[in-house]
Amino acid sequence: MSTISETDVKTRMRALDLIKENFKRLLDELDKSGKLHLVFPKRTLSNTIYDQKSKILLLGPDIQYRSFTDINEAKKFTQTILMASIIYKALRNNEYPTIRDLFYRGKHTISYTSIDGKKVSENSWDDQRESDSVIRDLEVFLNILREDLLILSKEKGKVVGNLIIKSGDDTIDLSKMGHGAYAIEPTPDLIDFIDVDAEYVLVVEKDAVFQQLHRYGFWKKNKVVLVTSAGQPDRATRRFVRRLSEEFKLPVYILCDSDPYGFYIYSVFKAGSITLSYESERLATPTAKFIGVTLTDIFGTEIFKEILRDPQIKNTLEEIAKDVLKLKSKEPYLSIEERRNFVIKAKLRDIERAVELVGYRVAEACIGSPEYRSKIKRKEGVSGYPWFLTPEWIRELCIFFYTTSKLEIEAITGKGLRFLADIYIPRKIENEDWID
Amino acid sequence: MSTISETDVKTRMRALDLIKENFKRLLDELDKSGKLHLVFPKRTLSNTIYDQKSKILLLGPDIQYRSFTDINEAKKFTQTILMASIIYKALRNNEYPTIRDLFYRGKHTISYTSIDGKKVSENSWDDQRESDSVIRDLEVFLNILREDLLILSKEKGKVVGNLIIKSGDDTIDLSKMGHGAYAIEPTPDLIDFIDVDAEYVLVVEKDAVFQQLHRYGFWKKNKVVLVTSAGQPDRATRRFVRRLSEEFKLPVYILCDSDPYGFYIYSVFKAGSITLSYESERLATPTAKFIGVTLTDIFGTEIFKEILRDPQIKNTLEEIAKDVLKLKSKEPYLSIEERRNFVIKAKLRDIERAVELVGYRVAEACIGSPEYRSKIKRKEGVSGYPWFLTPEWIRELCIFFYTTSKLEIEAITGKGLRFLADIYIPRKIENEDWID
Numbered sequence: 001m002s003t004i005s006e007t008d009v010k011t012r013m014r015a016l017d018l019i020k021e022n023f024k025r026l027l028d029e030l031d032k033s034g035k036l037h038l039v040f041p042k043r044t045l046s047n048t049i050y051d052q053k054s055k056i057l058l059l060g061p062d063i064q065y066r067s068f069t070d071i072n073e074a075k076k077f078t079q080t081i082l083m084a085s086i087i088y089k090a091l092r093n094n095e096y097p098t099i100r101d102l103f104y105r106g107k108h109t110i111s112y113t114s115i116d117g118k119k120v121s122e123n124s125w126d127d128q129r130e131s132d133s134v135i136r137d138l139e140v141f142l143n144i145l146r147e148d149l150l151i152l153s154k155e156k157g158k159v160v161g162n163l164i165i166k167s168g169d170d171t172i173d174l175s176k177m178g179h180g181a182y183a184i185e186p187t188p189d190l191i192d193f194i195d196v197d198a199e200y201v202l203v204v205e206k207d208a209v210f211q212q213l214h215r216y217g218f219w220k221k222n223k224v225v226l227v228t229s230a231g232q233p234d235r236a237t238r239r240f241v242r243r244l245s246e247e248f249k250l251p252v253y254i255l256c257d258s259d260p261y262g263f264y265i266y267s268v269f270k271a272g273s274i275t276l277s278y279e280s281e282r283l284a285t286p287t288a289k290f291i292g293v294t295l296t297d298i299f300g301t302e303i304f305k306e307i308l309r310d311p312q313i314k315n316t317l318e319e320i321a322k323d324v325l326k327l328k329s330k331e332p333y334l335s336i337e338e339r340r341n342f343v344i345k346a347k348l349r350d351i352e353r354a355v356e357l358v359g360y361r362v363a364e365a366c367i368g369s370p371e372y373r374s375k376i377k378r379k380e381g382v383s384g385y386p387w388f389l390t391p392e393w394i395r396e397l398c399i400f401f402y403t404t405s406k407l408e409i410e411a412i413t414g415k416g417l418r419f420l421a422d423i424y425i426p427r428k429i430e431n432e433d434w435i436d
Numbered sequence: 437m438s439t440i441s442e443t444d445v446k447t448r449m450r451a452l453d454l455i456k457e458n459f460k461r462l463l464d465e466l467d468k469s470g471k472l473h474l475v476f477p478k479r480t481l482s483n484t485i486y487d488q489k490s491k492i493l494l495l496g497p498d499i500q501y502r503s504f505t506d507i508n509e510a511k512k513f514t515q516t517i518l519m520a521s522i523i524y525k526a527l528r529n530n531e532y533p534t535i536r537d538l539f540y541r542g543k544h545t546i547s548y549t550s551i552d553g554k555k556v557s558e559n560s561w562d563d564q565r566e567s568d569s570v571i572r573d574l575e576v577f578l579n580i581l582r583e584d585l586l587i588l589s590k591e592k593g594k595v596v597g598n599l600i601i602k603s604g605d606d607t608i609d610l611s612k613m614g615h616g617a618y619a620i621e622p623t624p625d626l627i628d629f630i631d632v633d634a635e636y637v638l639v640v641e642k643d644a645v646f647q648q649l650h651r652y653g654f655w656k657k658n659k660v661v662l663v664t665s666a667g668q669p670d671r672a673t674r675r676f677v678r679r680l681s682e683e684f685k686l687p688v689y690i691l692c693d694s695d696p697y698g699f700y701i702y703s704v705f706k707a708g709s710i711t712l713s714y715e716s717e718r719l720a721t722p723t724a725k726f727i728g729v730t731l732t733d734i735f736g737t738e739i740f741k742e743i744l745r746d747p748q749i750k751n752t753l754e755e756i757a758k759d760v761l762k763l764k765s766k767e768p769y770l771s772i773e774e775r776r777n778f779v780i781k782a783k784l785r786d787i788e789r790a791v792e793l794v795g796y797r798v799a800e801a802c803i804g805s806p807e808y809r810s811k812i813k814r815k816e817g818v819s820g821y822p823w824f825l826t827p828e829w830i831r832e833l834c835i836f837f838y839t840t841s842k843l844e845i846e847a848i849t850g851k852g853l854r855f856l857a858d859i860y861i862p863r864k865i866e867n868e869d870w871i872d
Binding site: 005096098150153158167168171176177179190206215410411414 | 592652
C-alpha cells in the first residue's frame, strides 16, 4: 500500500509535465534562434499595480528577460535553472521540499579560473533571500503556485464549521472536530469542497479568540465557517478563504485588533501583499470586509467632528473630510469607563506602521501626541495604499492618530464572550457596520 | 440544542464546585480563628527544585502565606480574590476567557481617601504580568490546571496518527485528516483516548518538517503518532504528549534543530519550564529523548578527542571528559562537503543561550571563537541545568562551543526527505542513538 495520497501522485505528474514542457520550449527556441533566455512578467515594486476594478494588487505589463549570454543576467539565469532542476528532482523523488530545503539543496561553491588567470570562488547563493526570489521567478515563469509544485511550508490556519472536504484520500467533516480544529493543509488547491452549509466566513486574527468562539458554539448557532489565521495570514489560509468566497459566494468578514497590524492583516487578505502581488489573483479575497474591532466601535463617530474643530486639520483633510461627514454615524459599544480600562496607548511603531497605510497627510494633520509628532519621519514614496484612502478608513485612522489609541478584540470579550458572540458580531453584520 | 459540549458542561460544574469549596473553607476559618489568609506552595525560583528521581522540575517545600490584614500582603490577597471571582463569574456565564481577557476584566482603578486624608488612586493591576502571576497562584492554591477552569489560550500543536480520540461530543480519527492535521484543543485533559495503535510518538519542532513527514506517510509506515509543537511547545501540546507517554507507555522522541533553542524545546518537554515548575508534574515527559539533529550526527564523535588535545580544555573539564570518552563513538551522517554547505555559524546569542544550559565552565573551556570568547559575560548563579550536565550533553555542547556551529533539521532533509524518513530517524531509534 502506498502511503502517499492519490491527489499528490496526480499533482506530481502535472507539475513534472509542466516543468518539462516549459524548459523543452526553451531548448526548442535555442535550436531555432540560438538564443537561450527566460521571459516572464517583471516582479518589481514599480511593476506592481493596484487594480481598481478587481481591487487587488497585480503585476503590471513589464517583462523580464533573463539571458544566459548576458553577463549581467547569467548568474540569475543559472540560479533559475538550478532551482528548476532541484524542484524537478524533488518531484521525481516523491519529496515535499520547503523553500528552506531548496535553499540548502542548491547551496554550493563553484571554483574556477577566470579569464585573467585568477582563482575565483562563487556561491550558488549566499542566503535564502536569493533562493526565495528565484522560486518566485519560477512561479511567475511557470504560471503556477509553488504549492502545486508540492513545495510545502509551515501552516498556521485552522478551520471549523459545517463544511465537508476531501483532502488527500480522506473525507473530513469539519463540524466534527470536537474542541480541536482542522489544521489547513499547505496545499489548499488540492482540497475538494464536498459540501458547505454556511451563511458566511468569519476569519479571526487571534487563535485564542477563535478557540473561544468555537467552544461557545458560535459557528453552530450562526452557520459560520470559522477560520483563524493565527496572526499574519500565510498563503494557504489566504487561498483557502479565497476559495470559499469564490466557489460558494460566501461573504468573508475579518475580525482583527484595531491597530495597524490588524488593519494590515485585513489588507493582505483583501488586496494581497506587495512581495506576492503576482499571486493576488489566486490568494486575495477582494470582497472581504473588516468587521472590527474599530475605534468608532468604542469612541463612536462624533469624535470625528471634534477632530475637525481644529481648522488646520480641516484644511489639510479638505474634500475627504466632507466625505467622512457623510458616513453613517453610530454610538459607541463601550461606556467611557470601559473605554478607559480597555484602550491601549499606541506605540511609535504603531504610528509609523499606520503612516505606511494612509500616508503622511492624514497622520500629520491628526496626530494628537506632540511626543510622536516630532518623531515621524517623512519617507519618499509613502503616500498610503489606495484601498485605505476611503472615507471609512480615513475616519478610523484619523481617530487612531488623534487619540493615539488602539484596541484589542479582547476588549470586547472583556465585556463577556456572550457580548462578542451574541451581540457584537451579529449586530455588526446585520447593520452592515463594517469597512470595505 | 445546546451548542456547548457535554464535556464542558461537566468540567464547568466541577470547577465551580472546587472554587466554592476552597473559598468556603477560607470563610469557615475566618469564623473559627478570625484569620483570613491564603496558604499555598511558594512559586519562587529558590523554591523550584530539580527532582533527580522523577527527573522533572518541582516546587519545593516552602509555603506562601497571604493575609488580608497584613499591609504587605493585602494587595496581593485582594488581587487573588478578585481573580478568583472573575474566573468564577466566567464559569457561571458559560464563558471561556483567556488570560488576556482576565487581565482586562479585572483592570480598574480604585480611588479612596487614605488615613492621612489624601486622595489616592490605585489600579487593580497595571499590566498582565501581575494578573498572570495571580492566575498561577490560584492554580497552585486550587491545585488545578487553568485549563480545567476552562481558561483557554492560543494553541499551536498539531497531531496525526493511528489515534482515535473523543473531544467534546465528537469522536475523531486522527488517521483520517487528509493532508491537513488535527489542531490539538487547548484543554487536552478533556480528551478521551479511545484507541491508539502506535510504536512511538515523534515530536517535531518545526511545522514544515511535520508537513513533509506527514505527506510522505512517515507515520503510516512506521506506526507513529506524529506531533508538531510549531516552535516552543505550549502547555496543551506538552500535556498531550505527556498523556500519550503516561497512559500508553509510548516512547517519545523529540526532533529539533541542533542549536540551544532546539535543546531548550527538548528541555521544556522533558523537565518542564522554570516559571511553570508547579505544573511539571502534569506537563513534563521525563522519558522524552532528544533524537536529533545533533552535532555528533555531522561531525562524528572523533572531534571530541581533537578538542581534548588542548591541555587547558582537558584540565577544565576534568572528570567529565573521562565520562565523555567512555561514550559510544559514531561516524558522521554527512560528508565533509555537505557539512560545509549545511552548517550555520552560531551567533553570540546562541552562545549565551547555551551558557545558560551548561554553565560557564564548559563554555569557557571549549569556545573556539576568540571573537565570542571576549564577549561572554559571567552572570551570578548560572551553573547550567542539572539535566544538561550529563556526558552526552556535555559532548554536544563542547562541540557546539568549539566549532561555533549549529545545524537545522533541514540540513538532513537537504539530503532528501527519504534520507530523513527512511534512514536517519529509523536508524537513530534502532541504534538508540539519542540523548536522554
